[in-house]
Amino acid sequence: MDALQKIRDEHRTMSAVLLGLKELARDAQNARVKPDFAVFRAMIRYIDEFPEAVHHPKEDRCLLEPLAVRAPETRALVESLRREHKKGTRLVRELERALIFFEDGWPAGGADFRGTIDAYADFHWNHMRIEEQQVLPAAQRHFTPSDWEAIDRAFAVNRDPLAGIREKDFRRLFTRIVTLAPEPVGLGDRWS
Amino acid sequence: MKAIQKIRDEHRSISAVLHGLKQLARDAQDPKVKPDFAVFRAMIHYIDEFPEKLHHPTEDNYLFPPIANRVPAAQKLIDSLRAEHKEGAKLIRELERALVLFEDSGAGAARKFVEAVDAYADFHWRHMRKEEQEILPLAEKHFSAKDWDMLNEAFDVNRDPIAGIREKDFSALFTRIVSLAPEPIGLGSRWKKAGA
Numbered sequence: 001m002d003a004l005q006k007i008r009d010e011h012r013t014m015s016a017v018l019l020g021l022k023e024l025a026r027d028a029q030n031a032r033v034k035p036d037f038a039v040f041r042a043m044i045r046y047i048d049e050f051p052e053a054v055h056h057p058k059e060d061r062c063l064l065e066p067l068a069v070r071a072p073e074t075r076a077l078v079e080s081l082r083r084e085h086k087k088g089t090r091l092v093r094e095l096e097r098a099l100i101f102f103e104d105g106w107p108a109g110g111a112d113f114r115g116t117i118d119a120y121a122d123f124h125w126n127h128m129r130i131e132e133q134q135v136l137p138a139a140q141r142h143f144t145p146s147d148w149e150a151i152d153r154a155f156a157v158n159r160d161p162l163a164g165i166r167e168k169d170f171r172r173l174f175t176r177i178v179t180l181a182p183e184p185v186g187l188g189d190r191w192s
Numbered sequence: 193m194k195a196i197q198k199i200r201d202e203h204r205s206i207s208a209v210l211h212g213l214k215q216l217a218r219d220a221q222d223p224k225v226k227p228d229f230a231v232f233r234a235m236i237h238y239i240d241e242f243p244e245k246l247h248h249p250t251e252d253n254y255l256f257p258p259i260a261n262r263v264p265a266a267q268k269l270i271d272s273l274r275a276e277h278k279e280g281a282k283l284i285r286e287l288e289r290a291l292v293l294f295e296d297s298g299a300g301a302a303r304k305f306v307e308a309v310d311a312y313a314d315f316h317w318r319h320m321r322k323e324e325q326e327i328l329p330l331a332e333k334h335f336s337a338k339d340w341d342m343l344n345e346a347f348d349v350n351r352d353p354i355a356g357i358r359e360k361d362f363s364a365l366f367t368r369i370v371s372l373a374p375e376p377i378g379l380g381s382r383w384k385k386a387g388a
Contacts, residue, residue: 041296048289093285096292097240104233 003062003148003155004136010055011128017046017177018121020185025114027182031107033191039180040099046177047124048092050170056085059131062151063139070142077134084127091120195343196328199255202247203320209238209369210313212377217309223299224386231372231380232291238369239316240284242362248277251323254346258339259330266330273327276319283312 021043028035060082068078098116102109143151178186213235220227256270290308294301335343370378 038296041292045293045296048293090285093289096288097285099292100233100288101237101241104230104237 003151004139006155007055007059007063007136008132010050011132013174014047014051014055014124015128017043017174018124020177020181021047021117022121023185024181025117027191028102029110029114031110034106035191036180036182036188037099037103039177039182039186039188040103042173042177042180044092044095044099046170046173047120048096051085052089052092054167054170056088058151058154060085062147062154063135066147066150067135067139067142070144070147071138074135074138077130081127081131081135084123088120088124088127091116091123095120195254195340195347196331198347199247199251199328200324202242203324205366206239206243206247206316207320209235209366210316212369212373213239213309214313215377216373217306219383220294221302221306222385223302225383226386227383228372228374228380229291229295231369231374231378232295234365234369234372236284236287236291238362238365239312240288242365243277244281246359246362248280250343250346252277254343255327255331258335258343259327262334262336263330266327269322269326273319273323276315280312280316280319283308283315287312 021040024035024039024043027033028040064078064081068075095116098109098113102113139147139151180186180188182188182190213232216227216231216235219225252274256274259266260270287308290301290305294305331339331343372378372380374380374382
């Protein structure tokens with residue numbers, strides 16, 4: 001059951017980045033202050049690569065798939081969450097597009113950028129909430145010992161051999177975000 | 193028929209930017225070179241917005257429908273070109289992603305960036321070639337006077353009141369690309385090499 005705590009922890013980390021991103025996107029609406037776009041790039045890279053390379057593949061394989069087998073009544077829910085993993089990928093691409101347009105056209109493009117971020121953050125929070133409120137409790141009720149072994153093992157291994165990306169790379173990226181982001185989001189200097 | 197010339201001209205502008213982008217993405221593979229990412233952003237901004245906001249909608253609305261009406265045999269070709277307009281939008285999102293990851297994570301992601309650039313450029317060249325070699329000759333053969341009027345007008349109005357984008361914004365962007373890009377692509381300074 002360590003895996004469930006790990007999933008919640010990973011949700012908290014993504015949430016923290018989303019919250020910081022929303023806050024800085026709001027600050028960036030002031031056309032007199034040029035934002036430090038490097039922070040936005042690091043944050044968006046995090047919410048792009050971490051879920052896609054590490055978090056979602058493990059959920060798909062070791063949480064959603066076995067749950068649909070053990071509790072067929074969850075099948076519709078499982079399908080909709082899998083679809084959301086794909087939809088999230090598409091929405092992140094829109095975010096990357098809006099970032100490039102904003103940096104290239106600054107101060108134009110700020111409202112689009114912020115709108116895209118708010119839409120993504122709402123979407124992703126809603127997604128994580130459904131997982132925590134419906135999927136994790138269902139797993140606790142229905143998982144067999146071998147299901148637990150498999151998911152605990154998946155979330156303990158800190159490396160996805162397919163993606164060739166290690167979890168510690170993401171810890172380092174998270175640290176860099178905190179260093180770059182201006183207060184109160186992080187420890188960096190205020191934008192001037 | 194001046195719209196046909198206009199379509200060819202627009203293809204030439206897109207082509208020029210793609211060509212420069214390919215060249216600079218190759219230059220950026222040298223880990224000693226520090227690329228100026230502002231050039232990449234401006235170029236990708238151009239090849240994303242110009243076709244999507246101005247060029248493709250005009251083709252979809254004023255070039256393809258009369259041909260489909262008059263030459264039923266061309267329907268399959270037109271469907272494939274329309275599908276490519278959508279496919280292109282997806283490919284360019286991948287390009288935008290590759291740029292953001294490259295700029296944030298450095299040399300490790302340079303290869304993926306050049307691959308995404310090459311994939312998009314090849315795709316788009318094939319698409320424009322198909323239009324010029326197969327579609328424009330059909331228009332020249334089968335368009336009525338009224339078809340020409342509408343197509344010419346669509347390219348004149350230039351154009352899209354809904355998107356709120358004017359053609360001159362793109363000329364300005366094109367000029368900015370040329371001033372930012374290092375020679376021989378543009379008039380900007382050469383990228384610095386570490387230790388040089």
